[in-house]
Amino acid sequence: MPNPGRLFLQIPGPTNLPERVQRAMDMALINHRGAEFAEITKKILVRLKQVFRTERGTPLIFPSSGTGATESALVNTLSPGDRVLAITIGEFSAAWSRLAKAHGYNVDVLELPWGSGIGEEAVYEKLAQDKSKTYKAVLTIHNETSTGVTTDVRAVRAALDRAKHPALLLVDTVSGLGCTDLRCDEWGVDVAVTGSQKGLLLPPGLGLLCVNEKALKAMESARSPRSYFDWAPMIEKNRAGFFPYTPVTSLMYGLDVALDMLLEEGLERVFKRHHRLAEGVRRAVAGWGMKTVALAPRDASNVITAVYLPQGYNADTLIARTEKELNLALGAGLGPLAGRAFRIGHLGWTNELETLATLGGVELGMKLLNVPFTLGSGVAAAQQWFLETHSK
Amino acid sequence: MPNPGRLFLQIPGPTNLPERVQRAMDMALINHRGAEFAEITKKILVRLKQVFRTERGTPLIFPSSGTGATESALVNTLSPGDRVLAITIGEFSAAWSRLAKAHGYNVDVLELPWGSGIGEEAVYEKLAQDKSKTYKAVLTIHNETSTGVTTDVRAVRAALDRAKHPALLLVDTVSGLGCTDLRCDEWGVDVAVTGSQKGLLLPPGLGLLCVNEKALKAMESARSPRSYFDWAPMIEKNRAGFFPYTPVTSLMYGLDVALDMLLEEGLERVFKRHHRLAEGVRRAVAGWGMKTVALAPRDASNVITAVYLPQGYNADTLIARTEKELNLALGAGLGPLAGRAFRIGHLGWTNELETLATLGGVELGMKLLNVPFTLGSGVAAAQQWFLETHSK
């Protein structure tokens, strides 16, 4: 028997979809090689640039998950054997470095502890050691979903500039874009990579990139074998609003509307809303007397919060019970955090009441496990913060 | 700009619809005079009987609001000038008595205070005075939405029986059916009247009745003019699964699924869930140190709770602000309660987390108005209750 009432899907994406986006996708398919579809594509590409905060970059849309887009970023800019520096701070940044190895690149990993952010100094040191500038690319993650940590991408760019290093800056912003600020032009992001199912308010199924002139230049000499994820035919066909192969028509309808929603609300307001809800969650965690996986407050993500349960309590049990008994889906701890931490997604088209419901549900779940804390303390702390910052 | 995130529609109906019902209604229309539609109608009528808890009664479905069904109950059983006893305890029971007057019946009103329930004694006294048994019908309400009070329908039936009064018992269960128990056969309800947009999990647009043999007998001699709401052609056409005029096809699709959902969960579980969520709300109100409009706990409704704001605070302002600023729609106080009370709907396809979100939002709203109470106290009280009664 299904749980009554609405599901609270509070994993770190996909999110609870806006119904406006859902209904837009639920429309009859049209000819993806016809004039009407071409218009939609062109409108999307223009607004995607705004969301990537670029004027010089080129947005690309692949029928794939975000992982496909991370592969695309590599095979279009690198040749087999190329040296790359991968900075890892958790599961998803590490996954990208493994993916790079699988494609035959020579991957040097700057492995930072789970929970930490990425400081300019550490990156600079690593780059400075590369005296002959052999790294072709630096791989970093904007928002590490496994730990709830957001990277200061400006600091990575600063390290590259300070080291006068010509490597491309490739940024995985799968869970960052549309939630927390990323400025491709201003911050010198050569390739940004994302997916549809987080800040872009859609179901999974699109892998998106934003690539700048430097990346396109690299593409010309990159010799990695590629076809499906090849940028060249995509850029060529996109000019007229088309694709080298069948695009995901229905997700394109949804993206068209989701971009409207993001830009109607305004990116600054979207980011501020994410910060405000995230801070509510962090206050709740403090109210419970518990700790986030993110070590330093300045690194804490506005997208997702990973929370340690006290020792002796199993986070996977918590997650299983809230999902089954309370219609609340939380994210599991990954890798070394498995069983020790759970993750609360607070991203997308969401608001204060959904955050309170989530926190209230987490509290019920923890009490069912006999975790020691004061019932209601987290909710009240978040409410207090929401009141302090209420501005309508 | 729309409020981000999901709306919490916590008025006393319509409710937050189950998406399974929504999608069922979003299907191509079929021929309402064809075999496929007839099958749907027949399936619906069989299960409606289960929901009305009747074996002997006949369910009827009109394209109308619940108000239309209350009119139908009168014009099919009464003749102009007939005496009826209308028991009023709030806005909606009073509205029915006014409707009866508009149709030319001689209405005697047993007016009880807003907030009180209906006791057997008061009804008995009134009936006992009618020595020549002139009342043709007694009009009562199962759940008075304006005050959050549920009538003990058994007590009204007991009064009739004790007075050996032959009057028909007509019950408005617009906001009761599918939320809180009503047993048409066992409790001797001659006509029960409801609407689609409450416990039946649908949008508004259907007025439904359940009429028993005694009511059908009365119909034969009732001389009130009627055509649209006439039972006779409806019953006649329903036999083959059809209707005397065009039915609301899409709502019928939805009703088909909604009945499945009610019966899959099981009526007893549905009622228990409503009680549990309602009690959570009542604990929250007590936690705030505030009062419900329902005077006695035994009369408090499991469907909706009307809450008095402390003097000096305007409930309409609260409602306007939560709707505009927090995406939370509450019900306004009606009649003498306007501005003094607000109403929380906790009915339909809903759960603990939605209740906590609602209470959390009410708390935020009250704080925005500087209502004195301890932030978080209501949520915590509801959580405590949910934990005590958690049974999965």
Next chain:
Amino acid sequence: MPNPGRLFLQIPGPTNLPERVQRAMDMALINHRGAEFAEITKKILVRLKQVFRTERGTPLIFPSSGTGATESALVNTLSPGDRVLAITIGEFSAAWSRLAKAHGYNVDVLELPWGSGIGEEAVYEKLAQDKSKTYKAVLTIHNETSTGVTTDVRAVRAALDRAKHPALLLVDTVSGLGCTDLRCDEWGVDVAVTGSQKGLLLPPGLGLLCVNEKALKAMESARSPRSYFDWAPMIEKNRAGFFPYTPVTSLMYGLDVALDMLLEEGLERVFKRHHRLAEGVRRAVAGWGMKTVALAPRDASNVITAVYLPQGYNADTLIARTEKELNLALGAGLGPLAGRAFRIGHLGWTNELETLATLGGVELGMKLLNVPFTLGSGVAAAQQWFLETHSK
């Protein structure tokens, strides 16, 4: 097992819904007593006036079928015992006269043969006989769905004017509005009555009226009992965008969009499109060597065409087989036409190809019954007409 592919619902309404309308209805319910809903109502009422072609009239929307609206037209303008003249030319005009009788009016019927239109002369004669001007109202039908005949409403108005008769002109345009021209102001229609499921592109569930000053004046002295269908509280509440009882929220969302669609296309173009498709159907019928129920070409409806099968062939069998075997739903012959005629609906959001599919399907069905005609002759005749009048 369901029939593969799309259903062709070619009954005389409901119609194949535009998906834009369907998706608009498939949205979360909002508070029907809140500001957002009031805005929608007001926007709807303004545009409904355009569709009724009135500046002076007041549009009204009831949760009911079209039949409910025909009842509303009577009980708000008449008193029990009032004399009315009902002009009947088929099943639906006759049904209205029966409904009037059920409500206690003194109904004089001008019964014209099925298939004929309504001429000024016949109406004038009848009115002229009423020397003391006792008729309070003349009931006529704009489009008689049972025969596929459209009334020249101007002619009825002319008869009234010529007879200097003060009776109200009440027009049932349930299947006319939004398909074929009706000019409430210009043609002196005092009350026009319609339903949502025909030219208004919606599912069934709304009964609509447009009432002018003269009708409102009549309302003041009309003594028929009424409450659900009472205009006064409706007009009163509508002023602020609200309703005296719960409106059909989801159909209102759909109506909002349907009105946009009608006005974006433009009423003149909508009527022209209906005429063009209807004429295609009529050419097909001629191509088959068969006859329409409509006797004179000038009376033939642009909404629906009723077609006689040759003697010895059963139209109900045809209908049953096309629905079951070809996914084509046709309308049955009603009353004296039962079994002898079938009806093709060609109204709403529809086009040439759907008409050709329908005609092609009718041809297949007739051949399955061994009806004698040349296979393809109807389709080709319609195609020829579509080419002659192609204008894009």
Next chain:
Amino acid sequence: MPNPGRLFLQIPGPTNLPERVQRAMDMALINHRGAEFAEITKKILVRLKQVFRTERGTPLIFPSSGTGATESALVNTLSPGDRVLAITIGEFSAAWSRLAKAHGYNVDVLELPWGSGIGEEAVYEKLAQDKSKTYKAVLTIHNETSTGVTTDVRAVRAALDRAKHPALLLVDTVSGLGCTDLRCDEWGVDVAVTGSQKGLLLPPGLGLLCVNEKALKAMESARSPRSYFDWAPMIEKNRAGFFPYTPVTSLMYGLDVALDMLLEEGLERVFKRHHRLAEGVRRAVAGWGMKTVALAPRDASNVITAVYLPQGYNADTLIARTEKELNLALGAGLGPLAGRAFRIGHLGWTNELETLATLGGVELGMKLLNVPFTLGSGVAAAQQWFLETHSK
């Protein structure tokens, strides 16, 4: 202004979606790492095997277009430099050979004329020449969408067997599966590749494969770089109902229902229906006195028919006009057929009436271009065929 009425999307896929599938996809997202989703995945994989007609094979689902799946088939079974034989008969088979070259395989092309099928003899000869059995794989296409030709896959298998050649048989059935028979086990298809947007009744967005033991064995030694399209982690994660990265949740909901629909109708009936509708189209083409691109009747596709316009008439103009003026989307001629031929898709959840509408619309379009033929001749020929083969 949009064209009124329903669009007839008669390109060779995507198709007019069944609304049952559409609504299934329009549901709230759930946790793709939760138990409920795992159940759906497992149910899907079991039924996909039935559709691929395999007991021994393993179905795989990638978030990608069908093109992605063709890439996946190569990189998992081959190593750079491997020799492969690609049999081309049109645009899509040629595209696969180009894709293989882009990935560094040594591609030998057996290029057959556009419009022809693939005979056992030609393939055998080619294989027989490869005395040292250097081909690692033979690439062939099940249904060539550019020409409307279906390959006799059994004949290709027979050629391999007769030549005792150990090469893998890789089959692109993007537009074949679910429309026209493919028996992976019986016909020795080592890898079959498809997409969601044709016979599987979905929007684009899934690339699917069915791989047998021989292909899995090849995988173990295949050294092509791969990660996104890597089978190994996919198979590993699928065991528990999960995926190595975020799956396209909403398309999975749709696939779940689409598989039900295919299996409820029964594959044999699905294939027979496609054959019957396709033959109707071919009769129409003959009725017009025109020619299909498919040269021999035995090779003609049951999925799509490519039709030559007479010389001097531009097929692209025809397509542009039917789409803009008649709401009929046809497929364009590709490569050498550009402007010379147009393509009619008659696949998916479709029926006789939709086919007649399509043919009727093509006829109108051709007359608008003054193409010489008898108006109605194609429709009538198709109708005649439908009648001859009517079996309900």
